[in-house]
Amino acid sequence: MASEVGGITFNAVTVIVLIGIVTYVCRFIGFWAIGFVEIGPRLRRSFELLPGCIAAASALPVAIDAGPLALLALAIAFVVMRAVRIEIVAIVAALGLIAGSRLAG
Amino acid sequence: MLDQPERHNTGPRIVCTRAGMVLGARSMLPIVPSMAFFAIAVGTLAAQRGLSFGEFALMQGFVFAGVSQLVALGGWQDTWTLAALLGILAVSFTINSRMILMGASLRPWMKDQPFWRNALSLFALTDANWLTAIRYHEEGGTDVGHLIGSGLFLWVFWLAIGLVGYGAGSLIANPRAFGLDLFMPVFFVVMVAPLWKGRRHTLAWGIAGVVATILHAVLPGYFYIVGGALAGMTIGAFYDGK
Numbered sequence: 367m368a369s370e371v372g373g374i375t376f377n378a379v380t381v382i383v384l385i386g387i388v389t390y391v392c393r394f395i396g397f398w399a400i401g402f403v404e405i406g407p408r409l410r411r412s413f414e415l416l417p418g419c420i421a422a423a424s425a426l427p428v429a430i431d432a433g434p435l436a437l438l439a440l441a442i443a444f445v446v447m448r449a450v451r452i453e454i455v456a457i458v459a460a461l462g463l464i465a466g467s468r469l470a471g
Numbered sequence: 472m473l474d475q476p477e478r479h480n481t482g483p484r485i486v487c488t489r490a491g492m493v494l495g496a497r498s499m500l501p502i503v504p505s506m507a508f509f510a511i512a513v514g515t516l517a518a519q520r521g522l523s524f525g526e527f528a529l530m531q532g533f534v535f536a537g538v539s540q541l542v543a544l545g546g547w548q549d550t551w552t553l554a555a556l557l558g559i560l561a562v563s564f565t566i567n568s569r570m571i572l573m574g575a576s577l578r579p580w581m582k583d584q585p586f587w588r589n590a591l592s593l594f595a596l597t598d599a600n601w602l603t604a605i606r607y608h609e610e611g612g613t614d615v616g617h618l619i620g621s622g623l624f625l626w627v628f629w630l631a632i633g634l635v636g637y638g639a640g641s642l643i644a645n646p647r648a649f650g651l652d653l654f655m656p657v658f659f660v661v662m663v664a665p666l667w668k669g670r671r672h673t674l675a676w677g678i679a680g681v682v683a684t685i686l687h688a689v690l691p692g693y694f695y696i697v698g699g700a701l702a703g704m705t706i707g708a709f710y711d712g713k
Contacts, residue, residue, distance in 0.1 A: 369629075372488045373552075374552070374553050375550045375552055376551040376552075376553070376556050377551070378522060378523075378526045378551075378713075379526060379529065380551075380556075381551050381556060381712070382526060382529050382530045382534065383529070383533065383535065384556070384560055385530075385534050385539070385559065385560065385563045386529075386530075386533035386534045386535075387568070388563050389534050389535070389536050389539065389559050389563060389567050389570075390593075390594060392564065392567040392568055392569075392570040392571050392574075393548050393570045393574055393593045393594060393596045393677075394574060394590060394593050394594075395571055395574070395591055396570070396571035396573065396574035396575035397574035397575060397577055397578055397581070397589065397593055398511060398574075399571075399575070400574075400575035400578045401578060401582065403663075404579065405579055408708045408709065409489065409708070410579065411671075412704040412705060412708035412709070413575070413576035413579075413704070414609075414706065415672060415675040415676070415703065415704045415707040415708065416572055416573070416576050416661055416700065416704050417601075417602055417605055417662070417663045418663045418666060418667065418672055418675065418676040418679070418703075419675055419676055419679035419699070419700040419703035419704045419707070420569050420572070420573070420598075420659070420679070420696065420700045421659035421662070421663040421676070421699045421704065422676040422677070422679040422680035422683065422699065422700075423569075423679045423680060423682070423683035423696045423697075423698070423699030423703065424569070424655065424656065424659055424683070424696050425655070425656035425657075425660055425678035425680070426656075426681075426683060426684050426699075427680075427683050427684045427686075427687035427688075427695055427699075428652075428653070428655070428656050429477050429653070429656050430684055431687075432652065432653060436653055436656070438708065439650075439653060440656060440657065440660050443657045443661045443664070444660050444664045445661040446660075447660070447661045447664035447665065448664050448665070448667070451665060451687065452501065453501035453502060453661050454501045454502070454504065454505075454543055454661070456657075456661040456664070457501075457502070457505055457657055457658060457661055460653075460657040460660075460661070461505070461650040461653065461657055464650035464653055465650045468650065470663055471583060
């Protein structure tokens with residue numbers, strides 16, 4: 367993108383600090399703003415569903431882009447974690463499948 | 472889960488202790504290997520993109536958000552015009568806007584804690600420590616120190632290992648070969664798997680995934696994450712079955 371506004375440029379430190387501020391605003395503002403709302407049973411229920419919703423919304427599009435093997439890896443991650451409840455085992459099982467097939471192929 | 476409000480009303484007091492912080496920090500241990508890999512990859516990319524050591528240390532310590540750092544570094548410029556700056560800020564905001572929802576979900580638990588301590592502990596809010604803290608809280612834990620300890624642990628770890636990755640240059644020549652691009656998806660699925668409870672979760676999580684996939688296909692950028700999550704959590708909240 368070319369500069370339109372009188373050729374103003376910004377150095378890396380400014381850019382990093384601004385990204386950091388935007389990120390912190392995201393971290394804080396939801397916690398702060400929801401304080402003005404009464405948290406009823408429905409909102410509480412939606413919060414209970416939130417971890418899985420964020421996980422699904424982050425993971426599924428990426429996995430679909432990456433192909434069937436990635437979807438299989440996610441299924442394995444879910445099943446292994448439900449079965450053994452040890453995070454590292456489930457992570458290694460899923461990423462091991464991906465890494466194994468990529469290094470092999 | 473509908474009986475939870477009653478349980479909380481009569482439940483144990485919300486505290487913040489050093490023991491809770493240690494417990495939180497320890498809860499991060501299982502993800503240390505994968506997180507190290509991730510931090511090294513970010514450090515390597517920063518070195519390749521020409522950030523100075525100090526600039527990268529600032530980013531690692533002050534931004535402290537892996538996925539948005541990867542994306543920012545992917546499009547890193549030598550000179551930043553106003554348009555490029557606003558672009559990267561908008562992208563950072565949409566990627567990290569899921570943390571608006573995450574922060575809000577912590578309110579019922581943390582609302583009676585001192586304002587400044589909440590403001591500080593939310594600085595270290597990440598997907599990983601939020602997910603473990605939520606699980607800890609769902610299993611009956613009330614110690615807010617859990618979130619703080621895990622966040623602090625991750626912050627120190629992320630900074631230290633990232634700098635190692637920066638110094639080591641091309642320690643990981645081809646991160647994709649090791650499945651690094653799928654680390655976050657796999658990690659997310661592993662962390663939430665124990666939280667699955669039945670039809671309502673299947674419905675909400677399914678809708679979140681499908682809506683996000685559609686948004687990802689039709690919209691540029693990263694709005695799909697928060698868009699999908701909002702759709703799933705809203706519809707799930709209005710589903711009255713189990």
